[in-house]
Amino acid sequence: MMTDDTIFALSTAPGRAGVAVVRVSGRLASEAAVQLAGQCPPPRVATLRTLREFSGEVLDRGLVIYFPRPNSFTGQDVVEFHLHGGRAILKGVIGVLASMSGLRPAEAGEFVRRAVEAGKMDLSEAEALADLLDSETGAQRRQALQGLGGGIGRKADHWRAMLIDALALVEAAIDFSEEEDIGTGLIDRAASDSRALLREMNLVLAAPDGERLRDGATIIVAGPPNAGKSTFINAVAGRDVALATPHAGTTRDMIEVMLDLGGYPAVLVDTAGFRETSDPVEREAIRRARLRAEKADLVLWLSDDAAIGPPDLGGTTVWQVHTKADLLGPDAAAGFVISAVSGHGIPDLLGAMEAWAKKLLVGAESALITRARHRDALRDATGYLEAAIDLVEPELMAENLRLAARALGRISGRVDVEDVLDKIFGQFCIGK
Numbered sequence: 001m002m003t004d005d006t007i008f009a010l011s012t013a014p015g016r017a018g019v020a021v022v023r024v025s026g027r028l029a030s031e032a033a034v035q036l037a038g039q040c041p042p043p044r045v046a047t048l049r050t051l052r053e054f055s056g057e058v059l060d061r062g063l064v065i066y067f068p069r070p071n072s073f074t075g076q077d078v079v080e081f082h083l084h085g086g087r088a089i090l091k092g093v094i095g096v097l098a099s100m101s102g103l104r105p106a107e108a109g110e111f112v113r114r115a116v117e118a119g120k121m122d123l124s125e126a127e128a129l130a131d132l133l134d135s136e137t138g139a140q141r142r143q144a145l146q147g148l149g150g151g152i153g154r155k156a157d158h159w160r161a162m163l164i165d166a167l168a169l170v171e172a173a174i175d176f177s178e179e180e181d182i183g184t185g186l187i188d189r190a191a192s193d194s195r196a197l198l199r200e201m202n203l204v205l206a207a208p209d210g211e212r213l214r215d216g217a218t219i220i221v222a223g224p225p226n227a228g229k230s231t232f233i234n235a236v237a238g239r240d241v242a243l244a245t246p247h248a249g250t251t252r253d254m255i256e257v258m259l260d261l262g263g264y265p266a267v268l269v270d271t272a273g274f275r276e277t278s279d280p281v282e283r284e285a286i287r288r289a290r291l292r293a294e295k296a297d298l299v300l301w302l303s304d305d306a307a308i309g310p311p312d313l314g315g316t317t318v319w320q321v322h323t324k325a326d327l328l329g330p331d332a333a334a335g336f337v338i339s340a341v342s343g344h345g346i347p348d349l350l351g352a353m354e355a356w357a358k359k360l361l362v363g364a365e366s367a368l369i370t371r372a373r374h375r376d377a378l379r380d381a382t383g384y385l386e387a388a389i390d391l392v393e394p395e396l397m398a399e400n401l402r403l404a405a406r407a408l409g410r411i412s413g414r415v416d417v418e419d420v421l422d423k424i425f426g427q428f429c430i431g432k
């Protein structure tokens, strides 16, 4: 993959649409505008142009916008064609671009990759952008926008800069090793700065779980066969996602439905009915359902028989839900009582689920860590930092500070240690 190539792609969703945007990035972007539109418009002015085939045949009339480098999304010359979203138009425009020499279709994520390479955004912001495009609920959107505005990447860079300051102190202490007092003073300062940093990092690690908001809370629908689990899922989803039949043991594979619970995301999972069975396939389906229930955030135990309660699910919160209320006598069961047929009780249950999801996830909205990758890097960094603080040998302390800085650098994608050296030489080469 050459960053020298000029790349192009349809940047809006494929398929028939009112408007479609084709984006071109690279050295030849303005030439692409000339080829299609006769000339390249002035920078950053949306200009209405007729777009033509090589033969001169008109493809469309649309807006052409030219963003000269470095003030563009990728930091390279970028041209955007805002077209009518008809398939034949897109095929024609893409066809012209593809046959220009030096232009090629972009690979997945290549525009963002170029933006990162040009320093337009760091790695964690690129992840946040991906999350923003994937966001399905308000809370996910807010979380992604926070990440896009800096979030964990900016924080990690700030910590890393402080670590490099501490490292510079230790390096200076090594230089001054003949003058004991100066050396010890510098090491003490580096250790106390490191301790303060470690406390801050541990606070962020201990904050509520941002990953869970990103992925959604997991709610497992479990219960005996024929309780109406799949029918309930279909009622909640508002569409026929799961097979529901009078045959006990219908569901085998787990079926997932994304729910927006008042802005908070959850995955509702339909599972095989729990029972003793000699069918090995069904037994495996039940085993998997049980494992998933044990790891879930919440289990809805659906049963139309109050005598069949939930098994021990390793401490997972379980709500008992009595199904088929339309068939029950007037003073049937306590707890949630629903009917997927009449709709009775479902709004109440969903309301309770919303309140539960909000309580579970509201703190995660402002959590800085949104991915396991961030958590791993931060854990590595705190490990090295702890080691650095405990070490008396300045050389070993320096090495661990360097490793901690490097681990933090992974979060935003800055892993070079060149600037550590720059800083040291710039500030501490006293009289050398």
Ligand SMILES: Nc1nc2c(ncn2[C@@H]2O[C@H](COP(=O)(O)OP(=O)(O)OP(=O)(O)O)[C@@H](O)[C@H]2O)c(=O)[nH]1
Pocket (backbone or CB within 6 Å): 224, 225, 226, 227, 228, 229, 230, 231, 232, 243, 244, 245, 246, 247, 248, 249, 250, 251, 252, 271, 272, 273, 274, 323, 324, 325, 326, 327, 338, 339, 340, 341, 342
């Ligand atoms: N009267 C009534 N029947 C229902 C209700 N919900 C489900 N049923 C019926 O109960 C039967 C079983 O429904 P399913 O949704 O397949 O039950 P399940 O719990 O998914 O069953 P398995 O996947 O086999 O474990 C079907 O015939 C449904 O039409 C309800 O609220 N009222």
Ligand SMILES: [K+]
Pocket (backbone or CB within 6 Å): 225, 226, 244, 245, 246, 247, 248, 249, 250, 251
């Ligand atoms: K069934």
Ligand SMILES: [Mg+2]
Pocket (backbone or CB within 6 Å): 229, 230, 231, 243, 244, 250, 251, 270, 271, 272, 273
């Ligand atoms: Mg089912």
